Amino acid sequence: MNISCVLRMYLRSGFRSTSSRFSARSVPCNRPFEKTASCYHNNHSSRTKYTLSYIHGHDVTPNAPTPQVKTIGQFVDESAEKFPDNDFVVFSETGQRRTFQQIKEKVDSLAAGLLSLGVQRGDRVGIWSPNTLGWILTQYATARIGAILVNLNPAYQITEIEYTLKKVGVKVLIAPENFKTQHYYKMLTDLCPEMKAMSGAGKLKSKRLPELESVIIFDSELMSLPGAYDIDDVMDMGRTEHYDVIDRCRKSLQFDDIINIQFTSGTTGIPKATCLTHYNIISNLNTQSFVFPVKPGDVSCLPAPLFHVMGMSTSMVGMMQGITTVLPSAGYESGAILRAIQDEKCSIFFGPPTMLIDMLHHPDFETFDLSSWETVYTGGSHVPIEIIRRIAEEVPSMKELLLVYGMTESTGATCGTLNGDPEEVRFSTVGRPLPWCEMKMVDPSSGDVMPVGKQGELCIRAPWVMVGYWGDEENTKETLDQTRWLHTGDLAKMDSEGYISIVGRIKDVVIRGAENISTIQIEQCLHTHPKIEDVQVVGVPDERMIEELCACVKLKAGETCEKEDIREFCRGKLSHYMVPRYVEFVEVFPRTTTGKVKKFQLKEEMKQKLKLQ
Template sequence: MAVYLGMLRLGRLCVASLGARGPRTPLSRPWPNSKLQGVRAFSSGMVDCTNPLPIGGLSYIQGHTDSHLVNKTVGECLDATAQRFPNREALVIIHENIRLNFAQLKEEVDRAASGLLSIGLRKGDRLGMWGPNSYAWVLIQLATAQAGIILVSVNPAYQASELEYVLRKVGCKGIVFPKQFKTQQYYNILKQVCPELEKAQPGALKSERLPDLTTVISVDAPLPGTLLLDEVVAAGGKEQNLAQLRYHQGFLSCYDPINIQFTSGTTGNPKGATLSHHNIVNNSNLIGQRLKMPAKTAEELRMVLPCPLYHCLGSVGGTMVSVVHGATLLLSSPSFNGKKALEAISREKGTLLYGTPTMFVDILNQPDFSSYDFTTIRGGVIAGSLAPPELIRAIISKMNMKELVVVYGTTENSPVTFMNFPEDTLEQKAGSVGRIMPHTEAQIVNMETGELTKLNMPGELCIRGYCVMQGYWGEPQKTFETVGQDRWYRTGDIASMDEQGFCRIVGRSKDMIIRGGENIYPAELEDFFHKHPQVQEAQVVGVKDDRMGEEICACIRLKSGETTTEEEIKAFCKGKISHFKIPRYIVFVEGYPLTVSGKIQKFKLREQMEQHLKL
């Protein structure tokens, strides 16, 4: 029996700046003391099988705490699973023809971790992984954790300016990438930022623009100034280096930071959400428990993952759930390919399938869809944006996914905070993002007063618990704007909660666009367009699209007397910003709808554009 997760909104951060919202409003207490009269708290030893419910008619809920949180590092989890299931298939990289059981995976991870230490990386150093899904991605993810090095998940679509920003922001000491994937030439893009690379001694780069970066590792080709990943791993196999690894592991704590995932804010500058072993080990453990993975056989735990590992869904919901629960992780393609995902299900007897709503639409619309064997699959993961109820119904009926569950989360929450149970009804799954996860609190507050809302009334969703990130790397003020001293994380999402504790996402307090599961932040694009010599002002909105959910529409006001074309604006974007951020629609306007105080009304602008474009 496999299960289906859904609607995991990863990296969904829309935090209001202090300037936009005014002084930070103190969040209310979870509930007034008077509401607690007659309510009996569960003792720590009590096991309760009922679902938690909101208290006192207010939008506050706390997940069960009868089970203990896990105080293990990622490496300790892999060690335990390799001891328990040494011969169980752990990882299958279909496009690279690689298969490893858990014992082999642990051996390779140990060698890679030892190799990273042998070239001078140390606990707390940041190492970027930049590229599509591959064996190297999983290996580096687990090896960095094993050695105490902090993995920086770098979007494989980043161009030179975006890459430079994130590497500088967190002070990356090293970066790992393949030479090229499709049209993305990683080595050449890095050389735009670090022209010194070509003549540098491998492992001894001295870069003016990236002064912290010393170590560049190539996955698949010997390139000037780089170390080859295979050679790093081979060096790690030497006994003295493995002994050094074991020594360093004695100083690791489950509360150490282990992963930085970038998520943009309303300013347009990406922020590095910093997660610990404790964050992601416990989140993946609780995901698997809700999916009833401990009761499943090896044959029932075969996860097909066509979505990117640089997202929390892939790295936590995929890799970490596999490591913690002994599930087989099947990477079907380096980047999303609907046909390859179907082939993986059919040939590899996949039982769960991950993807965004857009991915599932593409999978369902494959011309030869009916020719594939769905007898083994029972569920999957639909993530990245809200899935329409009719899509959920189609997935269940056409792909044999009876055990669909719906999930909500954010990168800053490690990520999952709400999730359905497999036995919830279709109506409950289609109409909500599920129920609160264990060891997690949620409250919905009035954005003006900070008071708890009544049930079924909208407000800002806030989360507290073990899952909340350690902070944004090097951004204490932005961290405090999002996670106050009370440790409530403000999601920026507008939600409501019903009497049974189901949460429904109503909307977004900010204007982030979700295009096919990718989070796109208008302010970042607006800043970019302002660099165009003919552009006076730019406003970016999301407009509805049947396939992608939303598409990007740039509303551009030109400088007086200037002219340009839609094609020229798009050409200006190419090679400077990621391909998925290039607007589908360019509309030249004379002005924007404004409030009395002169603020642009983006919701009205969106309506105007959808009418203009006849959407």
């Protein structure tokens, strides 16, 4: 039985009872600030039925406005003028609060300081940090002057940071001195021992990182660190001529300039450097804000890491829409998220399903006052039906749980589900595309568009699709074809109403004998097992079948289970060839910092554990 079957049974058994506020709201569209996404989305597209797996977002939302042609820096000015004394960002762990006007002033100070260090339009400025005020300031300061912000995973170790800095030629690197077990300054001095020989801050000349000229450190316990500037000193270095440059940039920067480089998560191998423009980011957020509107007074809880496309773009929603964004903690901690929702009266949560799972399993979950919490935006992987049930039951104030699909190369969300969607597709699909976005499912071999109901590679064409990968023409051509279709590598299928279901990754397909098996279907089945908290299925080598299925199972706390019980649970629910040959119990999964499972690493671990070649 698949997840949609389970959902239908649960819905019929009372999920949409009068006590639950999780059902679709009926709100007249002429009432300001109370519009819901269903006001904008037709329940049925303008086409009666689809026969080919191609859909345009305007079939679903024909009245969407044209995205704004602006730069990110212009929104900093406009928001400071409209909402000067409103809180823009709150760091609940440290108690730091900054208004829109305060952020603008600090951003301009840092931008002027970067100019004084020789940063010019198009130069790459890296930010290697968890969720901090320094991250936010760097994000907008670089946008002000046309420098390219390079998002660096705060969990990177020496080899990874060396690769990424070299890959895109970072000129200035900004980081905290330390965070938990990450010693950023020490790693940099190990990479660039020349820093230790410097009497103070200054222009760096590194043998291993020849393009890196300046290092800026914040949150240091020491007065000075050899070879590094303190961020407060840099913010005092700007002079009149530098502020004049900022003024000129307001008019000279172009909306099609590359403004951000994001490295892909590396779940399948070496990260690639995705290049995004002002317009990529703004067009996507404009469109999301139309389909998924916020209202004055909303407070956004953002635990997702800022280096990730979900975290960075969501923080910009606050800047563009004039609402407060709350970052619960510098690093991920489920209890801090719950405290932030309670203490700051957050109404919206942005984060992946992994975080929701951890929050609901927090031992003190029931002690938190979550009555302000109304909306969940989640994506990145499928949401187990058990999580949907628990949210509906345990957070009675909840009004919307919206699933979105996107990727780094598409600047975030490209499609999503809505409360107004039919129940049978609302949680079993990723919905339909946003306006201005086209989607199609094609045969990976021929490129032909598939009939509805048949799986193929999901392709996206939209204003927010990336420019390409930095310094990587081969991978750019492989991912972006000549007609600007982004080949996602995801297997998907579309129904006759245009709803899209993600089946798995092309590389996640296990070829067992003559059968191509999508692992996500097996995972969805096992997620309904009452003792299983999480599960991942990978392919492992087999002499006869080429590959065999291995289910990696994490049990709920206090539960025990036999391997054969797991296989028996699958029998009768899945075809015989989809029942995993191997079952292995695990305590944790190897994950990226955004919560995605590194399946290639998990596969290698299982090969070694099972002693397979």
